[in-house]
Amino acid sequence: MTLRGAVARFTANERLNFLLTNRIPRRALTVFFGWFSKIETPWVRDLSIGIWRLFSDLDLSEAKESKFRSMHDCFTRELKPNVRPIDDDPRVIVSPSDGIVGACGPMEGLSVIQAKGSSYTLPDLLHDPLLAESYRGGTFVTLRLTSSMYHRFHAPYTCRVTRLTYIAGDTWNVNPIALKRVERLFCKNERVVIPCELPNRCVLTLVPIAAILVAGIRLHFADVLLHLRYRGPKLIDCAATLAKGEEMGWFEHGSTIIVFAPRGVTLHPSITTGARIKVGRALLVFS
Secondary structure: OOHHHHHHHHHHOHHHHHHHHHOOOHHHHHHHHHHHOOOOOHHHHHHHHHHHHHOOOOOOOOEOOOOOOOHHHHHOOOEOOOOOOOOOOOOEEEOOOOEEEEEEEEOEOOEEEEEOOEEEEHHHHHOOHHHHHOOOOOEEEEEEOOOOOOOEEEOOOOEEEEEEEEEOOEOOOOOHHHHHHOOOHHHHEOEEEEEEEOOOOOEEEEEEEOEOOEOEEEEOOOOOEEEOOOOOOOEEEEEEEEOOOOEEEEEOOOOEEEEEEOOOEEEOOOOOOOOEEOOOOEEEEEO
């Protein structure tokens, strides 16, 4: 059996997968990995990226650079120009990231599907009752980024961002196995709430969510790294005007972004659970 095959068998064993990726010192391991991934010693970098490739489908052919200073530099890589074309249809809201659609569809009131048979409430996730209420009966899409994917995220539409909310939390794994076993998982993990005001006054909200090994989110319009050791204000004022498809920031590793839209915005017909999507492709449409 190949190493890749052995990894596939491990992944398929839900109980073992859950135990080994969650029943460990999650925060301590995440802090350690954040430090280790930034080591620029050539043999550490090369060995780390080599092992990463053995355990994943990492493809660096689209990367802007062919050499990296560290494993972290590879995680947060930029892409070559124009490899993620942006859908310029004004009716279309595009995907802010590469990802796999974990769950999607209309919300029942303020209840959001986490996984089959499991849900959470929007006020619990956002910590902002007024913002949550604006999405009553709206639409959501959960995008899961695997470790090998492109980890930067972009504006889903031309928008203004004037504030964001940092919410401290845990670092549970966010894979489908954990989502089935941990109630309200997204509401427990480290996350950032980013309301995006569109020209028509519609407000989309993006919620990047951290996970084990991934508790660092960098935003170009907030001059601070949001991570487990952040002790600054929960509410952060900013003043950013972003074009559709413009880069907003990145994860320090793969994780999850949830997109919330109010009534009047629906899923694009191509978006179904399990679908793979890339930055700039149609995600939602104005109805």
